[in-house]
Amino acid sequence: KVVVVGSIPSQHFRGKLSTDETLIFKLETLVQRLDEKDGALKGVPYFPSGSMIDGLAAALLTQCQVMKLKGRLLVSWPDYDSSVVNLLTSVLKKVCPTVDFGVSAKTPLFKALRVDSDLYT
Numbered sequence: 001k002v003v004v005v006g007s008i009p010s011q012h013f014r015g016k017l018s019t020d021e022t023l024i025f026k027l028e029t030l031v032q033r034l035d036e037k038d039g040a041l042k043g044v045p046y047f048p049s050g051s052m053i054d055g056l057a058a059a060l061l062t063q064c065q066v067m068k069l070k071g072r073l074l075v076s077w078p079d080y081d082s083s084v085v086n087l088l089t090s091v092l093k094k095v096c097p098t099v100d101f102g103v104s105a106k107t108p109l110f111k112a113l114r115v116d117s118d119l120y121t
Contacts, residue, residue: 001069002061002069002070003071003074003092003096004060004072005073005075005088005092006073006076008051021077022077022084022087023076024075024084024088026046026072026073026075027046027061027073029064029069030065031071040095041072047073058073060073072095074088074091089101
């Protein structure tokens with residue numbers, strides 16, 4: 001089972017997106033969609049027809065489709081925002097309940113990110 005997370009550039013979305021609203025959409029492979037036992041994301045709407053996803057996220061989901069794997073792509077709007085992180089965390093907890101999505105200052109990855117971010121301030 002593969003879960004890919006990405007974001008929606010505004011130029012690739014058909015329709016109006018409010019900058020005040022945090023949204024998540026899903027795309028699934030056929031094998032994933034036919035799995036009636038997996039209802040973890042029933043409340044998440046499908047990505048609107050006519051809109052476009054490109055890049056690595058789309059390539060990974062396409063590869064899952066070709067290899068007949070269960071795959072999901074979760075795309076968020078806006079691109080980067082703390083509300084998106086909170087919403088994605090709550091959705092991912094439903095998909096991967098055994099994974100700890102908590103981040104603290106003691107996490108090695110978090111420390112590395114803080115060091116890297118100092119380069120850009």
